[in-house]
Amino acid sequence: MVLADAGCEVTLWGRRPDIAAAINTTRTNPQYSSEITLPPAVTATTDPARAAAGAELVFLAVPSQSLRANLADWAPLLRPDAVLVSLMKGVELGTAKRMSEVIEEVAKVDRDRVAVLTGPNLAAEIAARQPAAAVVACRDEAAARRIQTACHTAYYRPYTNTDVIGCELGGAVKNVIALAVGIAGGMGLGDNTKASLITRGLAETTRLGLAMGADPYTFAGLAGMGDLVATCSSPLSRNNTFGHNLGRGMSLAETIAATSQTAEGVKSCESVADLARRHGVDMPITETVVDIVHNGKPPVVAVKELMSRSAKPER
Numbered sequence: 668m669v670l671a672d673a674g675c676e677v678t679l680w681g682r683r684p685d686i687a688a689a690i691n692t693t694r695t696n697p698q699y700s701s702e703i704t705l706p707p708a709v710t711a712t713t714d715p716a717r718a719a720a721g722a723e724l725v726f727l728a729v730p731s732q733s734l735r736a737n738l739a740d741w742a743p744l745l746r747p748d749a750v751l752v753s754l755m756k757g758v759e760l761g762t763a764k765r766m767s768e769v770i771e772e773v774a775k776v777d778r779d780r781v782a783v784l785t786g787p788n789l790a791a792e793i794a795a796r797q798p799a800a801a802v803v804a805c806r807d808e809a810a811a812r813r814i815q816t817a818c819h820t821a822y823y824r825p826y827t828n829t830d831v832i833g834c835e836l837g838g839a840v841k842n843v844i845a846l847a848v849g850i851a852g853g854m855g856l857g858d859n860t861k862a863s864l865i866t867r868g869l870a871e872t873t874r875l876g877l878a879m880g881a882d883p884y885t886f887a888g889l890a891g892m893g894d895l896v897a898t899c900s901s902p903l904s905r906n907n908t909f910g911h912n913l914g915r916g917m918s919l920a921e922t923i924a925a926t927s928q929t930a931e932g933v934k935s936c937e938s939v940a941d942l943a944r945r946h947g948v949d950m951p952i953t954e955t956v957v958d959i960v961h962n963g964k965p966p967v968v969a970v971k972e973l974m975s976r977s978a979k980p981e982r
């Protein structure tokens with residue numbers, strides 16, 4: 668919708684023939700965001716060759732853990748000069764790779780042709796065409812500007828940035844922090860607790876970013892603070908809601924059953940913790956989220972442990 672509103676011809680690939688047919692005939696997706704009428708410039712197909720044919724810009728928006736397998740099928744179909752844009756906010760399990768790294772590796776493209784679009788962009792609000800800003804990150808500034816133009820509308824304001832690592836980490840780690848904030852909210856804890864988690868969450872994100880070569884200023888921008896605030900304060904966030912359900916006592920199985928879309932932080936908390944260990948960075952909130960979500964640690968115990976860590980200077 669954003670790309671079409673900005674003047675692009677868009678071909679949307681999806682797995683399910685019934686949904687693709689519904690989009691083409693009714694201009695709506697009956698499963699997600701059925702209240703939106705898609706612009707006429709959007710058509711849908713289940714044929715990846717048709718979606719890729721001639722596409723100068725390819726926006727990738729499948730759940731992060733499925734990117735490698737999906738892209739392996741699509742890569743041979745892409746135009747050799749296509750620019751690939753990741754909308755995904757996760758880190759691959761096992762390899763601890765960022766999505767742009769997976770794209771470079773699987774599609775065998777130079778990193779100047781891989782970009783990331785991120786920022787405080789809760790889908791339902793974008794779909795309602797409410798004003799929002801975003802960041803297009805690419806090592807090649809000219810490519811970032813092309814993408815910026817391709818998605819700039821009256822309600823969507825993208826900025827460019829060359830710090831791909833920082834922008835990607837901001838997007839992936841905020842999902843983990845949103846789980847922590849959601850858990851706190853579900854436990855009945857208030858705004859001091861949430862603000863402390865958000866701020867210390869940003870501190871551990873920045874520490875990891877510095878260790879990986881990111882620009883620390885990125886974390887004060889839309890990809891860092893901006894997305895963290897949106898995700899940690901909104902009931903529209905899947906990660907925040909997932910955490911809230913855990914915090915109010917639902918089991919992991921019940922919480923997964925109640926979640927219809929991807930909450931990236933659930934898997935990426937493990938890969939972010941892995942990345943932190945590989946870089947020798949301390950990420951106590953991320954480790955706590957792993958313990959609660961995957962190791963069955965009761966949230967009350969986890970809070971006590973976090974609060975009894977040794978006292979230290981703020982930075």
Ligand SMILES: NC(=O)c1ccc[n+]([C@@H]2O[C@H](COP(=O)([O-])OP(=O)(O)OC[C@H]3O[C@@H](n4cnc5c(N)ncnc54)[C@H](O)[C@@H]3O)[C@@H](O)[C@H]2O)c1
Pocket residue numbers: 681682728729730731733737754755756757788789790791927928929931
């Ligand atoms: N929804 C948002 O508000 C939002 C905003 C910004 C970024 N993102 C990021 O975009 C990415 C996708 O999120 P989403 O909200 O669209 O998630 P989603 O769960 O709605 O999945 C996206 C699409 O991928 C399809 N899909 C699921 N598993 C698949 C698989 N194995 N292979 C192929 N297709 C599959 C789904 O049917 C759906 O159409 C995530 O990394 C998320 O963090 C989401």
Ligand SMILES: O=P(O)(O)OC[C@H](O)CO
Pocket residue numbers: 756786787788789790842845894897898903904905906907929930931
């Ligand atoms: O619904 P979430 O938690 O995946 O967050 C959506 C977007 O990433 C917010 O920018």
